[in-house]
Amino acid sequence: MSSEQKDTVTTISEDVMEKSSSRRSFIKGLSLAAAAGSAALATGCIPTANAASSEEMKLRWQEFFKKNYRLMNQKEKEDTVTRLERLAKIQDDMYVQVGHEAPIEKVLYGYAFNITRCEGFMECVTACVKENNLDRKTNTQYIRIFEMEPGKLDPSTGNGAYFHKVPVDDKFYMGTQCFHCENAPCTKACPTKATWKEPDGIVVVDYDWCIGCRYCQAACPYYGRRFNWGQAEVPKEEITTKQHYLGNRKRPKGKMEKCTFCIQRTRKGRLPACVEACPTGSRVFGNLLDPDSEIRYVLKHKKVFRMKDELGTEPKFWYFID
Amino acid sequence: MSTRSKRNLITFFTDAVRWNIKGSISFQIFRIVLLLFMGLGIYAYSYQARYGLAVTGMNDIVSWGFYISNFTFLVGVAAAAVMLILPAYIFHDPDFHRVVIIGEGVAVGALIMCLSFIMVDLGGPLQAWHLIPGIGIFNFPSSILAWDVLVINGYLLLNALVPAYILYSHYKGREADERKYRPFVFLSIFWAFSIHMVTAFLYQGLPARPFWNNPLMGPRFLASAFAAGPALIALVLAIIHSVTTYKIDRSVFNKLRLIIVISAIINLIMLFSEIFKEFYFPTHHSSSAVYLFFGMDGHNSLVPWIWTSICVNFLATLVLAFNPGKNNPKVLLPACLFLFVAIWMEKGIGLIVPGLIPSPLGEVVDYLPTWVELFVTLGILSLGITVVTWLIRTALIIEEHHQRDTAE
Numbered sequence: 001m002s003s004e005q006k007d008t009v010t011t012i013s014e015d016v017m018e019k020s021s022s023r024r025s026f027i028k029g030l031s032l033a034a035a036a037g038s039a040a041l042a043t044g045c046i047p048t049a050n051a052a053s054s055e056e057m058k059l060r061w062q063e064f065f066k067k068n069y070r071l072m073n074q075k076e077k078e079d080t081v082t083r084l085e086r087l088a089k090i091q092d093d094m095y096v097q098v099g100h101e102a103p104i105e106k107v108l109y110g111y112a113f114n115i116t117r118c119e120g121f122m123e124c125v126t127a128c129v130k131e132n133n134l135d136r137k138t139n140t141q142y143i144r145i146f147e148m149e150p151g152k153l154d155p156s157t158g159n160g161a162y163f164h165k166v167p168v169d170d171k172f173y174m175g176t177q178c179f180h181c182e183n184a185p186c187t188k189a190c191p192t193k194a195t196w197k198e199p200d201g202i203v204v205v206d207y208d209w210c211i212g213c214r215y216c217q218a219a220c221p222y223y224g225r226r227f228n229w230g231q232a233e234v235p236k237e238e239i240t241t242k243q244h245y246l247g248n249r250k251r252p253k254g255k256m257e258k259c260t261f262c263i264q265r266t267r268k269g270r271l272p273a274c275v276e277a278c279p280t281g282s283r284v285f286g287n288l289l290d291p292d293s294e295i296r297y298v299l300k301h302k303k304v305f306r307m308k309d310e311l312g313t314e315p316k317f318w319y320f321i322d
Numbered sequence: 323m324s325t326r327s328k329r330n331l332i333t334f335f336t337d338a339v340r341w342n343i344k345g346s347i348s349f350q351i352f353r354i355v356l357l358l359f360m361g362l363g364i365y366a367y368s369y370q371a372r373y374g375l376a377v378t379g380m381n382d383i384v385s386w387g388f389y390i391s392n393f394t395f396l397v398g399v400a401a402a403a404v405m406l407i408l409p410a411y412i413f414h415d416p417d418f419h420r421v422v423i424i425g426e427g428v429a430v431g432a433l434i435m436c437l438s439f440i441m442v443d444l445g446g447p448l449q450a451w452h453l454i455p456g457i458g459i460f461n462f463p464s465s466i467l468a469w470d471v472l473v474i475n476g477y478l479l480l481n482a483l484v485p486a487y488i489l490y491s492h493y494k495g496r497e498a499d500e501r502k503y504r505p506f507v508f509l510s511i512f513w514a515f516s517i518h519m520v521t522a523f524l525y526q527g528l529p530a531r532p533f534w535n536n537p538l539m540g541p542r543f544l545a546s547a548f549a550a551g552p553a554l555i556a557l558v559l560a561i562i563h564s565v566t567t568y569k570i571d572r573s574v575f576n577k578l579r580l581i582i583v584i585s586a587i588i589n590l591i592m593l594f595s596e597i598f599k600e601f602y603f604p605t606h607h608s609s610s611a612v613y614l615f616f617g618m619d620g621h622n623s624l625v626p627w628i629w630t631s632i633c634v635n636f637l638a639t640l641v642l643a644f645n646p647g648k649n650n651p652k653v654l655l656p657a658c659l660f661l662f663v664a665i666w667m668e669k670g671i672g673l674i675v676p677g678l679i680p681s682p683l684g685e686v687v688d689y690l691p692t693w694v695e696l697f698v699t700l701g702i703l704s705l706g707i708t709v710v711t712w713l714i715r716t717a718l719i720i721e722e723h724h725q726r727d728t729a730e
Contacts, residue, residue, distance in 0.1 A: 064448075068459055138376070144683060156606070156684025176683060185530060191467035192452045193459045209459075211452055212375075212445020215467050217385045221530035223682045227385060227445065230376030253374040254445025311529050 056090045059083045068193065069206040069245060081245055088250065096241045098249050101267040103200035109261050109316065110201070110288040112298045113175050116322035118282040120145055120166035120173035127277030128177075131240055131262060132248040135232035142226065142259040143177045143274060153305070153319075175283075177274075178203060178224035178259035179307070179315030186216035186225065195256065201288075201316055202261050204246040212254040221308050222315070225258045261285070288316070329494055337493075338716040345715075349565075353711075356704040363701010366694045367442060375445055377694045383681040386443070388691040388699055391670035393439035395550070396432045396706075397474070397521045398543060398669065402551015403429035403481065404514035405581050411507040417574045423717045424562065425555050426485045431710035433478040438702045466524045473517045480510040489717055492724035518543045525677065533610035533677045542592040543669075548585035549639075550665040552578050553658040558710070560655050568718045576649055579642055586639040586661060593632070613686060614676035621679075623688040628672050635664035 066072070066080055081098040088094045125143045134140040146158030148171060155174050167173070180203045187196050187203060194209040195216055217225045231253040243249040244264035251257050262272035266285075270276075275283040286295035298304065302320040345353075370377050380387045406425035410418035441447050452458035453471060462468040484506050491498035522543040525534035556578045563570040600611035612618055617625045638661035647653030680686045691699075 068452075071459075146683070154606075154684075156680065156682070158684075160683060160685060185528070188464050189467065189528075191461050191465040191471065193461045194452070209449070209452055210446065211449045212447075213440075213443070213467060214385045214445070215465070215524075217382070218678065219528050219530055221682050223382075226382055228374070229378075229381065230374035252446070253376075256445075 053090065056087065059087050059090075063087070063208065066208065068209045070193070070196065077245070084245075084249060092236070092250075094236065094239060094241065096239070096243055096249070098243045098245055099264060099267075100245045101263075103198050103202075104267060104269075106287075106289055108201045108288045109180070109266060110286065110295045110299075111180075111261070111317045112284040112295055112302075112304065113317065113319050114280075114282040114284070114322060115148075115172055115174055115319050117280045118145070118173040118175065118278075119280055120147060120162070120168075120171075121279060123277045123279055124175065124274035124283065127273040128259075130238065131265070131273035132260075133232070133234050133240055133243075133250070134226075135228070135230075136235065136238075137233040138229065140226050140232070142224075143175055144223070146174045146176070148172050148174050155307070174319065176222060176224075176307070177317075179222055179313070179317035180259075180261065182314035182316060183312060185219040185221065185311075185313060189215045189219035191215065198246075200267075202246075202263055202266075203258070204260055204263065205256050205258060206246070207249075207251050207255045207257065210255045212256065214256065216256060221311055221313065225256055228253045228255050228257060331490070334490055334493055338712075341719050342712050342715055353708070356708050359704035360701045360708070362697045363699075363704065366697035366701065370442070370694050370698065371447075377692060379690050379692045379695060381687070383685060383687050384675060384678045384689040386674050386678065387689055388671065388695045389439045389443040391674040392699060392702075393436050393443070394521060394674060395666050395670040396436045396439070397517055398547030398665075399551045399554055400429045400432035400436065400474075400477065400481075401514045401518040401544070401547050402555070404511050405548055405552050406555065407507060407514070408511055409577075411504070412511070415577075417571055417577060420721075421555075421559060421570060421574055423485055423489070423721065424558060424714055426481050427710050427713040427717060428551075428555055428558055429481045430478065430713060431706040433474060433481065434709050435702050435706035436474060437478070438705060439699075442698050442702070466520065466527050469520045470517075470524055473513065473520050477510065477513050477517045480506055480513055484510065485717065489720050493720050495724075495727060515544065518547055525673075530682055531610075531677045532607035533614075534673075536596065538592055538596060542589060542596075545585050545589040545592060546665050546669050549582050549589055550662050550669075552581050552585070553662040553665075556582070556658045557655060557662070558714075560651060562714065562718070566718060568722060572649070575651065575654060579645070579649070579654060582658065582661065583639070583642045586635070586642065589665075590636065590639060609680055609684075610676045613679050614672065618680065619686045621686045621688045623690065624672065624676060627667060631664045631667035631672055634660050635668065638664060 063080070063083055067076065069077070072080065077100045081100050084098045085096055088096045088098075122145055125141050125145065128134070128143050129136075129141060132142065134142070144155075144160050146155040146160045147162040147166075147168065148155070148158040150170055150172065152158065153174075155176055158174060180197075180201055182197070182201070184197060184203050187193075190196075190210075191213060192209060192211055194211070195203065195205045197203050212227070214227055217227060228251050232251055240248055242264055244260075244267070247260045247263040262270075262274075266272060271285055275285045284294050284298050286293035288295060288299075290296065298320055299318065302322070304318040304320040306315050306318055378387060378389075403425040406418050406422045409415040410422035441450065444450060453460060453468075455462075460468050460471075462472070484503050487503055488498040519540045522540035525531070526536060526539040529535050556575060559570045559574065559578075562568055597611075597615075600608045601615075604612065609618065613621070614624050614628050616622070638657045641653065641657040642661065645654075675689050679689070
């Protein structure tokens with residue numbers, strides 16, 4: 001394994017094109033015509049003459065037959081992100097960096113939201129849309145902010161579509177997103193294990209393994225998941241190019257996606273975009289296993305509660321009051 | 323039909339095709355119309371494949387729509403074949419023995435439609451192989467959807483292979499060996515209940531959706547299926563009786579009526595029980611039911627739909643129960659048709675869509691299928707009807723020959 005890894009680092013680019021695993025050598029044996037035809041099918045449209053470069057076809061063919069991310073070894077992970085980067089260059093003329101950083105050891109991410117402080121500016125929503133390359137056409141948003149009446153704590157009683165100057169007197173604001181449940185109903189529902197909880201607690205989706213049945217979306221009690229009903233559209237100059245395989249990379253149409261606690265940032269020790277963008281400091285993110293972390297301070301010293309606690313989903317997302 | 327000595331598996335299939343492409347002018351026109359509808363469906367689906375499910379009426383709140391509604395209902399139609407299989411094979415009821423093959427044909431057609439509805443609903447149909455154990459990952463036993471894939475394909479196999487064996491034996495001019503197929507018949511009876519219970523559990527197992535998270539779901543699925551399915555089979559039998567030489571005895575219809583009435587009454591009792599629970603002391607878990615029956619926040623597209631369904635269901639059940647025409651087909655058959663449509667309305671859209679509205683965060687939207695969904699559905703229904711006519715035509719010709727041979 002380790003010698004293979006060393007080997008890989010030096011010759012990644014060659015590897016993708018030349019060397020083959022046993023599966024790929026099987027694929028190689030198939031005729032190029034079949035490859036071209038099936039890869040065209042794989043994207044659901046007939047390629048135009050100029051798009052049908054044999055390199056692109058070959059990459060798409062290899063992408064089509066790759067494994068579930070969780071079953072890939074280190075080399076296979078490196079191969080697929082190299083292919084994805086190359087495809088982004090060929091198809092969209094974009095230089096992107098697709099990472100596959102593994103979870104950091106002894107880290108379990110948790111999130112807390114201060115309902116006393118939030119004033120509903122929605123800077124977090126904007127930052128999230130930008131960071132995660134969310135579809136601008138249908139205005140996809142992972143984060144929802146609800147304007148709440150005093151005396152209520154259930155967002156379903158609040159107004160999630162407010163459009164006026166904030167903050168409003170006698171109202172408070174509550175944000176929702178994927179709560180990364182420890183006992184997540186969505187991962188239990190998935191028929192192909194295309195969504196799972198990572199060791200650092202982040203619930204992720206393998207976009208290329210998902211078959212788009214949307215059973216996880218029906219199973220989520222928090223409206224935490226979003227589906228790519230069509231191909232997402234993001235203006236080229238607004239694309240965040242630092243990406244992660246399980247995070248903000250380009251999603252194919254017909255696949256599920258969701259908040260990943262900005263896995264492309266947090267696995268490098270940075271904060272999620274929403275936390276960084278919040279002007280009121282209402283959002284707290286950190287390592288639940290670190291007794292000195294801010295999130296542990298909040299859990300210890302503040303009055304906290306979780307949404308729909310009675311369902312036993314154990315969200316790693318707490319609301320708290322100052 | 324080729325001479326008996328030369329008959330083998332190949333002539334079995336060629337004969338089946340030959341019988342099916344022959345037929346009267348009106349039969350050919352019927353086939354061509356079905357073909358046209360399938361063409362429309364393929365056109366609509368290619369449009370959907372190109373632009374994604376965005377061309378349907380579904381969205382992140384109503385994430386399952388017309389396709390899954392029809393799938394759910396048709397699982398019931400498929401399961402209902404057991405109401406013919408049970409008396410025919412286990413109790414050796416001579417009336418049902420003559421028509422059981424038709425029930426099985428309807429079940430196979432319904433299952434093919436179910437699988438097609440699932441395929442067109444997938445966002446990534448080309449990734450469907452990820453479900454196949456061995457080359458993909460099958461999340462069994464955790465995912466109820468994985469169970470559903472298993473039971474529906476298994477039931478399709480059982481319902482195709484048992485009749486195929488019997489027909490092939492009859493085609494070869496000999497009796498089918500009951501010892502060989504009887505275990506599979508028993509298995510298919512349990513399996514019929516399981517496909518419908520598992521499909522109900524698909525919804526019932528979601529605490530996120532209080533409208534579905536209801537222990538009555540499974541039993542009610544069975545009751546409504548055993549009303550709607552035999553109602554459809556009665557209609558198919560009536561058509562066969564009037565357009566072919568294969569005559570169906572009046573007593574079959576009388577027995578079917580009894581099955582339909584009992585199931586329909588149980589279904590209505592359970593419906594009443596559900597409505598009582600939702601409205602005697604409404605909680606926030608009742609909001610889907612409130613949306614369905616009375617509308618919410620100005621959204622009420624399902625209100626006329628569900629009340630029509632319940633009224634028609636109730637009236638058709640009354641007609642079938644009190645039998646005013648004394649088993650007159652001119653009264654019974656329309657009642658069966660109305661009951662079938664009413665249950666389709668309620669157990670399709672009336673069950674799936676309100677389960678998703680309001681969203682878990684309380685947002686209310688309306689859902690309307692687009693032309694793409696309607697045409698794809700039309701195409702799949704035509705495919706199902708085509709499959710059923712092919713199977714039944716083959717089966718009836720073989721059975722007629724066989725019955726003539728054994729009578730000689």
